[in-house]
Structures are given as C-alpha cells and as structure tokens.
C-alpha cells in the first residue's frame with residue numbers, strides 16, 4: 001500500500017518528546033557524552049502507515065563527529081525509508097563541549113541533507129549539550145523547504161550556513177534561535193532538560209514550539225540527488 005501524505009502534527013512531536021523512550025535515550029546520550037567526552041546520539045523514525053515511532057539504539061561517536069546513519073544495525077530502518085514505509089522524524093546527537101551553546105556544525109547540516117529520503121521529508125536536526133551539573137539544552141533545526149523547491153532556494157541554504165557561524169557569538173539560547181531561524185525556510189527552537197545520574201528518564205523543562213515544525217506533505221519517495 002502506498003502512502004499519499006506525510007503528516008507530522010504538533011501533538012505527534014510533543015508526544016514523542018514526552019515519551020519515556022525518548023527521555024530515557026536522551027538521558028543515556030547526555031550521560032554518555034558527559035562521562036566520555038564523545039558524541040552520543042540516536043535517531044527517531046516514524047512508520048508512515050500507522051504513525052508508530054521507532055527509536056534506534058544509542059550510538060557512540062567520536063570526540064568531534066558521529067555517524068547516525070552508517071551503523072549496520074540501522075540497515076533495517078534505512079531500507080524501510082527507501083521503500084517508503086518509514087521516514088526520519090528526528091536525529092539527535094550531543095556535542096561534548098561543556099561550555100557554549102549546542103549549535104549544529106556544517107557537517108551536521110550536510111549529513112542532514114544527505115539523510116533526506118523523499119523530496120518532501122523534513123527531518124529535524126537536534127543538537128544537545130549538557131553541563132557537569134546536568135543542565136542540558138537541545139537545539140532543534142528543520143529545513144522547511146522541500147526538495148522540488150530546493151534548487152530555487154540555494155541562496156537561503158548558504159545563508160543558513162552563515163547563520164550557524166554567527167550563532168557562535170549569541171548570549172542566550174533565544175539569541176541562537178533568532179540568529180538561525182529563517183521564517184518559511186528554516187524552523188528553529190530549543191528545549192531544556194535536567195539529566196539524572198540514574199538510568200531513569202530525564203526531566204523536561206522548556207518545551208519547544210513544535211507548531212513551527214509541523215507539516216503535511218505529499219509522500220514522494222524519490223531520493224534527493226544531493227544538494228548542489
């Protein structure tokens with residue numbers, strides 16, 4: 001059966017963020033990064049037919065990078081995406097730096113572009129950071145323009161890369177969001193949480209405005225041929 005539309009509602013994203021599965025993994029990756037100085041992360045995939053959420057295992061990266069899609073155990077999910085049965089909802093990883101804000105690197109953005117399975121997919125790139133006291137923040141970024149409009153918006157894509165560099169000088173997370181966000185092209189917001197030392201789910205503090213990230217699009221399974 002083919003799916004005609006991809007629908008991601010505000011409540012879908014709220015439910016995901018509050019779920020125990022998400023908060024447990026969030027706590028595990030935050031703790032892993034704090035303890036080792038390595039990047040940890042996981043991915044969230046959604047079944048297009050029944051909306052079921054699938055989480056990948058927690059993946060360990062290096063000090064300055066992580067490959068969230070290359071892990072062999074994710075082959076099943078990648079195939080499901082290629083077959084149009086699932087789509088990537090969100091990719092999350094932590095940066096080890098204890099200071100400063102969680103700002104996606106150019107490489108993060110490039111990887112996100114490469115992970116777009118269908119012309120109309122709009123996966124969310126989430127970068128996390130946590131301090132030694134366990135106070136954490138997540139920056140969520142999503143490209144709102146889909147594949148068929150992308151060629152026309154190449155200048156905006158370059159603008160987005162420039163904005164990521166400029167965000168380094170921001171003073172608050174809200175400044176980071178304002179520096180990165182490009183209305184109609186790149187949605188951005190942040191959330192905060194409290195890490196726990198035990199293996200229990202972390203506590204959410206600030207929740208992002210998920211309405212900015214909601215969308216409905218025609219499900220089109222043609223892979224993007226890379227970004228120009």
Ligand SMILES: [Zn+2]
Pocket residue numbers: 093094095104105108127
């Ligand atoms: Zn990164």
